[in-house]
Amino acid sequence: xxxxxxxxxxxxxxxxxxxxxxxxxLKEKDLCVCELVELLQTxxxxxSQHIRKLKDAGLxxxxxxxxxxxxxxxxxxxxxxxxxxxxxxxxxxxxxKLSAMNCN
Amino acid sequence: xxxxxxxxxxxxxxxxxxxxxxxxxLKEKDLCVCELVELLQTxxxxxSQHIRKLKDAGLxxxxxxxxxxxxxxxxxxxxxxxxxxxxxxxxxxxxxKLSAMNCN
DNA sequence: TTGTTATATAAGCATATAATTATATAATCA
DNA sequence: TGATTATATAATTATATGCTTATATAACAA
Numbered sequence: 598x599x600x601x602x603x604x605x606x607x608x609x610x611x612x613x614x615x616x617x618x619x620x621x622x623l624k625e626k627d628l629c630v631c632e633l634v635e636l637l638q639t640x641x642x643x644x645s646q647h648i649r650k651l652k653d654a655g656l657x658x659x660x661x662x663x664x665x666x667x668x669x670x671x672x673x674x675x676x677x678x679x680x681x682x683x684x685x686x687x688x689x690x691x692x693x694k695l696s697a698m699n700c701n
Numbered sequence: 702x703x704x705x706x707x708x709x710x711x712x713x714x715x716x717x718x719x720x721x722x723x724x725x726x727l728k729e730k731d732l733c734v735c736e737l738v739e740l741l742q743t744x745x746x747x748x749s750q751h752i753r754k755l756k757d758a759g760l761x762x763x764x765x766x767x768x769x770x771x772x773x774x775x776x777x778x779x780x781x782x783x784x785x786x787x788x789x790x791x792x793x794x795x796x797x798k799l800s801a802m803n804c805n
Numbered sequence: 806t807t808g809t810t811a812t813a814t815a816a817g818c819a820t821a822t823a824a825t826t827a828t829a830t831a832a833t834c835a
Numbered sequence: 836t837g838a839t840t841a842t843a844t845a846a847t848t849a850t851a852t853g854c855t856t857a858t859a860t861a862a863c864a865a
Contacts (some may be wrong), residue, residue: 604789605721612713613853614706621705630812643854645813664811664862677788684781685708724819734842749825749843768832768841 601628603676610648611681615639618648620656620670621685629665632695708781715785719743720751722773724760725728725789729796733769736799 611617619638622628628636633644648668651657656678658671672678715721722741726732732740737748752772755761760782761790762775 600790601721601725602718605716605718607716608712608721608785609716612709612711612716614709615853617705617709617712631810633766640814640816640855642856646853649813661862666812677785680784681712681781681786686704719823744825744848745842746826746844748824753843764859765832 601677607654607675607678610656613647615643616651616687617685618649619644620682621670621672621688622692623657624685625688626665627660627669629667629678629698631665633668636691636695711779711782714754714760717751719747719798720755721789721803723748723751724753724786724798725792727761727772727774727787728789729792731764731771731773733771735769737772740799742797 611620615637619633622636624683627640630641630644630648633648634641639645648657650658652659652668657668660667660669670682672682707728715724724735726737726740734745734748736750737746737752741748753759756772760775760779761772761774762804764773774786776786
């Protein structure tokens with residue numbers, strides 16, 4: 598069972614539209630920064646900074662593939678996160694657009 | 702299924718230590734402002750302002766009893782909230798202290 | 806090597822937020 | 836009625852936060 602303050606910190610992290618979107622997209626598929634830039638329609642530094650907060654909190658894993666760094670969710674040890682994420686609507690439709698896109 | 706932005710707003714609301722505490726206490730028991738002031742060890746206006754945010758978001762119901770206004774959780778129509786709340790640790794031990802206390 | 810692409814980081818700014826202080830409203834009681 | 840208690844609201848201040856701009860780092864390709 599998580600502590601009150603720990604939970605509040607997690608929720609603060611998810612209490613931002615862009616970070617919530619990043620998490621909801623990563624729930625569907627691993628993505629690199631440039632893909633998230635396109636999906637969220639914001640700047641690269643903005644995405645990178647949100648990514649960092651999520652990563653610092655242990656919510657993300659990263660895997661470098663050449664110039665690209667792919668991010669994925671790391672929720673195995675966080676049951677409260679899993680149940681939160683189960684209420685996020687599917688982003689599959691948005692990801693379809695991505696396949697037509699190239700940031701590489 | 703809740704929308705991304707709506708979820709982010711709910712999480713922002715719960716992403717504050719004091720509001721998360723208020724919700725976790727109300728999960729156990731209806732409480733008035735003066736009781737929450739004692740439990741959270743902060744000022745009355747501070748509690749009232751946090752209460753207002755939670756109330757504005759539809760998370761709380763209020764019932765006046767004389768000079769006191771008792772607040773309770775209103776999560777019946779919010780499944781994502783219910784599952785979030787299920788991960789909050791019990792506050793029963795803290796509430797025991799309250800019974801020895803008097804703000805009235 | 807030089808140029809290009811992907812990402813990270815730092816600095817600055819503008820806005821949002823939490824908390825305090827002061828005051829107002831409302832119910833109760835003497 | 837006036838005093839007290841409970842709560843709400845308003846104004847202020849201090850801090851936190853998100854975003855932009857500029858720059859740095861890293862991988863890769865010519």
